[in-house]
Amino acid sequence: MNQRSLNKNLLDRLLSSDKAISISVVLLGFLCGTLLVVAVGRNPWGMYSAMLQTLTGLDLTRGTWNVRYVGEWLNASLPLILCGLSMAFAARTGLFNIGAEGQYIVGLTAAQFVALFGPQISVLHWLLALLAAAIAGGFWGGVVGWLKAKFSVSEVVATIMLNYVAFFASRWLTMLIPGTNTYRTPSFPATARLSDPLINQLTNGSRLNLGLFVVIISCLVFWFIIEKTKLGFELRATGLNKDAARYAGINITKGITSSMIIAGAFAGLAGAVVALGSFSYGRVLGGNDNYGFNGIAVALVGNSTAGGTMIAGLLFGMLASAQPLMQSRQIPKEVTWIISGLVVIFISLRAAFRIVLDKRAKKRAAELKERSDE
């Protein structure tokens, strides 16, 4: 086998591997971001040293080390991973869940209510709040799935509508709580908070909290449902080929609804983790937190698998928590959003990679035919 045909096979293998595509897409996004920083006359080194500081806590400009940055990075990744799981779970059933933002908001709101009015018993209190958030998010997602399955209402339009409903309803309900002003409720009792003294000490006072374990367990649950249960098998079959699944006797209506319920529950948990982990009071939302929207990018880069979503969530969490550090190094922090946007656009081109693959396969078939004709 000569060198040229070896290269060919390598390219084919790269193009047909989802993992390789994800990695190259991310690298391409970073490359464009770097060029952009250069184009506006700033030093891209500032961007990378900010990212390094986020990942390791090492500040090269001052030669200091603070583990708190690592804690903040992980904390910023938690809701992104959970919203990514939400998007990914729906995607495995062939649905596009732009509604994670709304499901996140109802989860956050439910968790805030339980935190303020639930029984103040340690552990049980936040467990109940997490449960309430998962149920609320699951309900919000389930409605969309049910509408889609029963009335074939497009889940894209329905989820966008419900995002706004969730946002305004959350403001309305939260402001009904006694002692609430235009932006915050009274403080949560300590039993509702996810913060943990040990984690806090280990990460030098970062906001990282027990939500870390919520995320790890969620990833395991995601993997288990999708790979190891009958429901997961049916959902994957529905996502791969709806008609084939129906003829195989799979109940599509039930499948779509349960898929959206589970997807919504993940996003709802993200809301609870942010509400009880990063804040000590309930918020009257003034704008979107955007974890739900960024979760779309996370799931796309993670190829809608549990492990991939976790890694992608850590990547986007790094981009988010590097923002203030970039700003202090004169790098416009918006470059991280541009990188995310570009990554999503590149990912959408996956079909284009298939076109290239097809062309190459056809060409090779033609070559083989030629050779056998000779």
Next chain:
Amino acid sequence: MNDLIRMIPSILMIVSPILISAMGGMICEKAGVVNIALEGLMGIGAFTAATVHVLIESSTPASVWIAILAGAVAGLVVSIIHAYASISLNANQVISGTGINLLATGGTTFLAQVIFKMERTQPFKLGMMPGLAGIYPTAWIALAIVLLSWYILYRRPFGLRLRACGEHPQAAASAGIDVRRMRYIAVLASGFLAGVAGSCLVLTQTIQYTVNTINGAGFIALAAVSFGRWLPKGVAGASLLFGTAVALAIYMVNIESLRFLPSEFFSILPYIITLVTLVLFSGRDYAPRAAGQPYERGGS
């Protein structure tokens, strides 16, 4: 009732950008491409218009119109990404649109940082001036665009061909229509109109561009397309309804008999109405049949 009449100029001010953007979205879906990037394209149009206007407003009285044109061109240029990805490269249209929405938020604030050294554009002194009866010229622009779209889509052979590409691209292709070219024209038209819409919004409703300027108007336009059943008069009606609801949410404080309801109630209304109508009219699918599906040339 008097209150309602006094609200008409503000209702039209809010309706116009939604309507213009929704017309673009409708044309795009008629040709078979779903454009959920309307929100982002409006943002890009608004940013460009606000920037151009603030830079030249003291030097020329036509500044507002130049700004709108600049915004429209910016929307068109960025929509080329969506067109190229979804038409030439068979990309997933929803994902590519989502990417543009993310890119628009980051890109506009990034440019604002570079040009104005802050996260928003510098405020301009004077936006567009209202005309007769306090109605902004944007209302007439919107009306003209609705009539023109209707005429082209339903009264010209070109419109028939464009709609064929969204209903049955293979049949259209066998009748000698260049499906890809048609789809390109439709996507670029929607980018242009979204740019106009964003410019109109920023020049009539506010004094500068921030990340929150568009605040969902593009998504509302997207919903208006399906609520209006992909028909010009339907989409116009839907936009009018949404715009009124949005205006009501802002002006309800002036209406004595409704004061017991929180403003969030009115903010929620348009979205609830859309959802309910989508369910009620779900019996028949009104969407162009091939909307959202990449067109692949059969055979070779």
